[in-house]
Amino acid sequence: MNTTKTKDRPVIRLAPVAAGEFSQWLGDTERALEDGGAGADVPCGSCTSCCHSRMFIHIRPHEKETLKAIPRPLLFQVPGLPKGHVLMGYNDKGSCPMLVDNKCTIYAVRPQTCRDYDCRIFAATGVPVDAALQPEIAEQIKAWRFEYRDEASHSAHESLIRTARFLRERSDLFPRGSLPGNPVQFAVLVVRVHRLFDAAGGEGAGERMSDAEVAKNVLARLNAPSEQAGPRGRDAAR
Ligand code: SF4
Numbered sequence: 001m002n003t004t005k006t007k008d009r010p011v012i013r014l015a016p017v018a019a020g021e022f023s024q025w026l027g028d029t030e031r032a033l034e035d036g037g038a039g040a041d042v043p044c045g046s047c048t049s050c051c052h053s054r055m056f057i058h059i060r061p062h063e064k065e066t067l068k069a070i071p072r073p074l075l076f077q078v079p080g081l082p083k084g085h086v087l088m089g090y091n092d093k094g095s096c097p098m099l100v101d102n103k104c105t106i107y108a109v110r111p112q113t114c115r116d117y118d119c120r121i122f123a124a125t126g127v128p129v130d131a132a133l134q135p136e137i138a139e140q141i142k143a144w145r146f147e148y149r150d151e152a153s154h155s156a157h158e159s160l161i162r163t164a165r166f167l168r169e170r171s172d173l174f175p176r177g178s179l180p181g182n183p184v185q186f187a188v189l190v191v192r193v194h195r196l197f198d199a200a201g202g203e204g205a206g207e208r209m210s211d212a213e214v215a216k217n218v219l220a221r222l223n224a225p226s227e228q229a230g231p232r233g234r235d236a237a238r
Pocket residue numbers: 042043044047048049050051117118119120137140
């Protein structure tokens with residue numbers, strides 16, 4: 001993701017915002033990552049922070065109605081992806097050019113990338129965004145509060161946090177470039193491998209594997225054919 005510093009909008013400290021029940025969120029997110037295309041049902045309220053947070057939006061070739069609605073000069077080919085995969089950038093204020101008067105002018109046909117974006121994934125995994133570049137999203141992340149229906153729901157949240165910490169702290173066990181640097185992709189990876197991580201080395205997994213063995217299992221999962229398409233989500237090609 002290319003980013004530039006522009007004149008910042010004032011960042012308002014937010015009161016806590018209900019993020020929903022954790023296990024429910026996790027199950028929905030895992031299914032959405034497997035199936036793709038369902039979009040995320042985020043209780044955004046009046047927040048439009050991700051529409052003016054200096055992001056590049058990936059639009060895929062099959063999104064014909066979306067592509068028709070966006071002026072061609074705003075789109076450019078995604079480097080390294082097949083022809084037809086395009087990115088839409090942002091204006092000098094860091095906002096999406098389709099955002100007018102704080103409203104999405106192509107809402108009915110907005111990109112799938114926008115439909116998939118769910119900033120609760122950062123609250124769920126503890127993966128930070130760059131608060132200097134995306135201060136409003138960082139504030140929104142701090143405001144989310146999950147509910148927990150039972151102990152298993154609490155444990156699932158702890159599992160995601162533990163997995164993210166392991167991937168960060170033991171990045172030396174992974175080949176250079178195999179772990180994503182982009183926060184959205186990193187958080188998506190955490191959601192994708194946390195059950196594997198728990199089974200291999202988490203609490204209650206019986207005999208604990210060494211960190212190197214855990215990393216090997218995570219890598220095997222990353223290299224499985226089903227994972228080769230790469231993580232989906234609004235930030236996937238930024
Ligand atoms: S930053 Fe989060 S809450 Fe705000 S619009 Fe984007 S996804 Fe919704």
